Amino acid sequence: MNSSYFSKIATEISTNERNVLAVTKLLEEGATVPFIARYRKEATGGLDEVQITSIRDRLEQMKALDDRRSAILKSLEERKLLTDELRKLVDDAENMARLEDVYLPYKPKRRTKATIAREKGLEPLAEKILQGQEEEWNVFEEAEKYVSDEKEVGNAEEALAGARDIVAEWVNDHADLRSDLRKLYLEDSHLASRVIKGKEEEGKKYRDYFDASEPSSKAPSHRVLAIRRGESEGILTMGIEVDPDKAVSIVKRHFVRASTSAGDQVRQACEDAYKRLLSISMETSARVEMKKAADEEATRVFSENLKELLLAPALGEKPVIAIDPGFRTGCKLVTLDAQGKLLFDTVIYPTMGEGQQEEATKIVKALVERFKASAVAIGNGTASRETEKFIKSIGLPKDVFVIMVNESGASIYSASEVAREEFPDKDLTVRGAVSIGRRLMDPLAELVKIDPKSIGVGQYQHDVDQKNLKTSLEDIVLSCVNSVGVEINTASKQLLSYVSGLNSRLAGEIVKYREKVGPFRSRKELLRVPGLGPKAYEQAAGFLRIRGADYPLDGSAVHPERYSLVEKMASDHGVSITDLIQNETERKKVSIEKYVDDSVGLPTLKDIMDELAKPGRDPREKFEVVRFKDGVHTIQDLKEGQKMPGVVTNVTAFGAFVDVGVHQDGLVHISQLADQFVSNPADIVKVGQKIQVTVTEVDIARNRIGLSMRSQPSKSGGAASHPKNKQSRQAKGKKQGQRIQRNAPSGRGSSDFGDLGAALEKLGL
Numbered sequence: 001m002n003s004s005y006f007s008k009i010a011t012e013i014s015t016n017e018r019n020v021l022a023v024t025k026l027l028e029e030g031a032t033v034p035f036i037a038r039y040r041k042e043a044t045g046g047l048d049e050v051q052i053t054s055i056r057d058r059l060e061q062m063k064a065l066d067d068r069r070s071a072i073l074k075s076l077e078e079r080k081l082l083t084d085e086l087r088k089l090v091d092d093a094e095n096m097a098r099l100e101d102v103y104l105p106y107k108p109k110r111r112t113k114a115t116i117a118r119e120k121g122l123e124p125l126a127e128k129i130l131q132g133q134e135e136e137w138n139v140f141e142e143a144e145k146y147v148s149d150e151k152e153v154g155n156a157e158e159a160l161a162g163a164r165d166i167v168a169e170w171v172n173d174h175a176d177l178r179s180d181l182r183k184l185y186l187e188d189s190h191l192a193s194r195v196i197k198g199k200e201e202e203g204k205k206y207r208d209y210f211d212a213s214e215p216s217s218k219a220p221s222h223r224v225l226a227i228r229r230g231e232s233e234g235i236l237t238m239g240i241e242v243d244p245d246k247a248v249s250i251v252k253r254h255f256v257r258a259s260t261s262a263g264d265q266v267r268q269a270c271e272d273a274y275k276r277l278l279s280i281s282m283e284t285s286a287r288v289e290m291k292k293a294a295d296e297e298a299t300r301v302f303s304e305n306l307k308e309l310l311l312a313p314a315l316g317e318k319p320v321i322a323i324d325p326g327f328r329t330g331c332k333l334v335t336l337d338a339q340g341k342l343l344f345d346t347v348i349y350p351t352m353g354e355g356q357q358e359e360a361t362k363i364v365k366a367l368v369e370r371f372k373a374s375a376v377a378i379g380n381g382t383a384s385r386e387t388e389k390f391i392k393s394i395g396l397p398k399d400v401f402v403i404m405v406n407e408s409g410a411s412i413y414s415a416s417e418v419a420r421e422e423f424p425d426k427d428l429t430v431r432g433a434v435s436i437g438r439r440l441m442d443p444l445a446e447l448v449k450i451d452p453k454s455i456g457v458g459q460y461q462h463d464v465d466q467k468n469l470k471t472s473l474e475d476i477v478l479s480c481v482n483s484v485g486v487e488i489n490t491a492s493k494q495l496l497s498y499v500s501g502l503n504s505r506l507a508g509e510i511v512k513y514r515e516k517v518g519p520f521r522s523r524k525e526l527l528r529v530p531g532l533g534p535k536a537y538e539q540a541a542g543f544l545r546i547r548g549a550d551y552p553l554d555g556s557a558v559h560p561e562r563y564s565l566v567e568k569m570a571s572d573h574g575v576s577i578t579d580l581i582q583n584e585t586e587r588k589k590v591s592i593e594k595y596v597d598d599s600v601g602l603p604t605l606k607d608i609m610d611e612l613a614k615p616g617r618d619p620r621e622k623f624e625v626v627r628f629k630d631g632v633h634t635i636q637d638l639k640e641g642q643k644m645p646g647v648v649t650n651v652t653a654f655g656a657f658v659d660v661g662v663h664q665d666g667l668v669h670i671s672q673l674a675d676q677f678v679s680n681p682a683d684i685v686k687v688g689q690k691i692q693v694t695v696t697e698v699d700i701a702r703n704r705i706g707l708s709m710r711s712q713p714s715k716s717g718g719a720a721s722h723p724k725n726k727q728s729r730q731a732k733g734k735k736q737g738q739r740i741q742r743n744a745p746s747g748r749g750s751s752d753f754g755d756l757g758a759a760l761e762k763l764g765l
Helices: 004-012 017-028 033-039 049-078 084-092 096-106 113-119 123-131 139-144 156-172 175-187 204-209 221-232 244-255 261-310 354-371 384-393 410-414 417-422 428-441 443-447 466-484 504-517 523-528 534-543 560-572 577-582 584-588 602-613 723-736 757-763
Strands: 190-195 211-215 236-241 320-324 331-336 342-348 375-379 401-405 643-652 655-659 666-669 690-699 704-708
Touching: 004 017, 004 049, 017 033, 017 049, 033 049, 033 466, 033 534, 049 084, 049 096, 084 096, 096 175, 113 123, 113 156, 123 139, 123 156, 123 261, 139 156, 139 261, 156 244, 156 261, 175 244, 175 261, 190 204, 190 221, 204 221, 221 236, 221 261, 236 261, 244 261, 261 443, 261 466, 261 643, 320 354, 320 428, 331 354, 331 428, 342 354, 342 428, 354 384, 375 384, 375 428, 384 401, 401 428, 410 417, 410 428, 417 428, 428 443, 443 466, 523 534, 534 560, 560 577, 560 602, 577 584, 584 602, 666 690
Parallel strands: 320 375, 375 401, 666 704
Antiparallel strands: 190 211, 190 236, 320 331, 331 342, 643 655, 643 690, 655 666, 690 704
16 A cells, blocks of 8 residues: 555544554554553554544545546556656646546547547547647648548548547547546535425425525535435436536636637637536536535434443333333333343233223332332334323332333334344244333443434435445444443343454354353353454453453453453562452552553553453443423423423434424434534534433424423524524525525434424424
């Protein structure tokens, strides 16, 4: 790989080249991002997971660039077109767009107007016109020399037209010109959308895009993706529009050198090249770049939301009763032990009359007492608030929490192969209830069983690049699992498969070994698992925990490669490792500077001491019960001006969606998130965060709820309601004259966002 790449990457992530080289080497050796970030800090200068991931991704991009460069050089060489000058241009291309621009003149082409003109022998005329602009000469007399019945050139004008076609192709193929035009299309263009005639009624959800325009460089991800979706559905047309005079002037600047007869021919060729060739290819290129940027932003938002959800506080290993609520079909109820094992399942009908309520009361009370349940988890779907009200009314012990649980994705799990494997003899409703209960006990351990795209925290996730989205989400899951650590004797195969160094096959082998031999007593025992070799052990061991292990460090995040170091610390101070863990006074006696050597530095030593203080600590926040407002169960119970608690369920580029306990999430528009101007909602709220909101709008007909977090919320929830937003909007209002629509989920747990349209007109969006 080109050595200049390492310097370039180092600059991009604000580090030095040595650290980039170290990460590159570790990745080539098979190390994972979590392992490098946690256990190779000295080698990388303490780079975090984000920086290491950036290095990995940029290396892959640059490898793709090098592969394409090699293919181009090979093609040029085979066709005997490669010169030293051309090789340098190819070698110096810093990105794929520049590389393709350099190659374009030499790329095998289909038969074009220029090809036909060359076949007629008009290339010498084109060359003379282009090169002879500074002198005045009679282009028509020169063109007469190329008139030929044999070559089907009827007159001088036809000859000049053919010559202009050749010049136009040269103009189109000019790499520096294309670079300048590409910049114009990205930085000084407008994204415009219009409705296709006759599609107004069919596409009314896109009506705010029927005749809309805004600067392309400022168009947010969700609007770009919304317009593209409208285009793919045959409702809208989408265009990237620039000032044609400005674009043509850029073209002329590169090629027109004099106001002569020949110069006039070049001017005509430039205008034709832009209209017929460049405008189309540049718009296509700009669309690709805008889509790429929109995908990256949507993927980033999805990843951030997923991380917050996966790292949500866990109730922990406590017996739980879980209920998947329903009206007509009743509530499926299951009891789980402290490890999440299904003990019992039944159906209760708390909303079906007094007799059924009495029976349900007896069942729930008996199960709570028999299994010593610490909490009752209720899915937040249909009949959830009614079921919650019933459970709270039956007089359970005060130390039994009644908790509403986000059930997005539970139905996906219940029908999955994983669920069928776990519960082959149980129906979908039982599996769903189990998932709800386990999600309360340990959200991370349960959610890894579900495709992240089914969890409902994304934005236009089906419209973005699926390969990049999958990679990004897998990175987040991998990061979360390894930052928390995994208890090897209780973890599912799915959870184990996300541990650094492991995969689905090795995770399955670990589970089989555990079932056959019994619980692991030490990390070293992992080496007895079929197929798990030294490399996988090195990568995985530090992230696997063994509670109650024979060796105390096996329950911590201290890597086995540093056990001897901790043993030396203990020996030097005349205490045991257990003493170091349990006694803060003994730990304070350790001067870690004395243990620095060529392989271990202060970063690792500080991590070791932190881990000894709280071995196997869970980095997630402490679990807190969310209590929704009493007496508010449906959207009909909401009133403007009500203040109530809520839980953030999704964060998008235009605001946050909040569960206030009425089956339908409300929207806190970006302009209502804070009293100050907000450019990024993620700076204010996170998925799973408990917040206080004020109801600003209730649209029962459209099932929409407007909320605010501002101290003095406005009824209008639009971006224009904030002074700074309003000024910006006024500045471009005359030019655009269009209201751009935001996009929101159509209902609870929706992961495929639709458009707000008229449903949120009253919110001022």
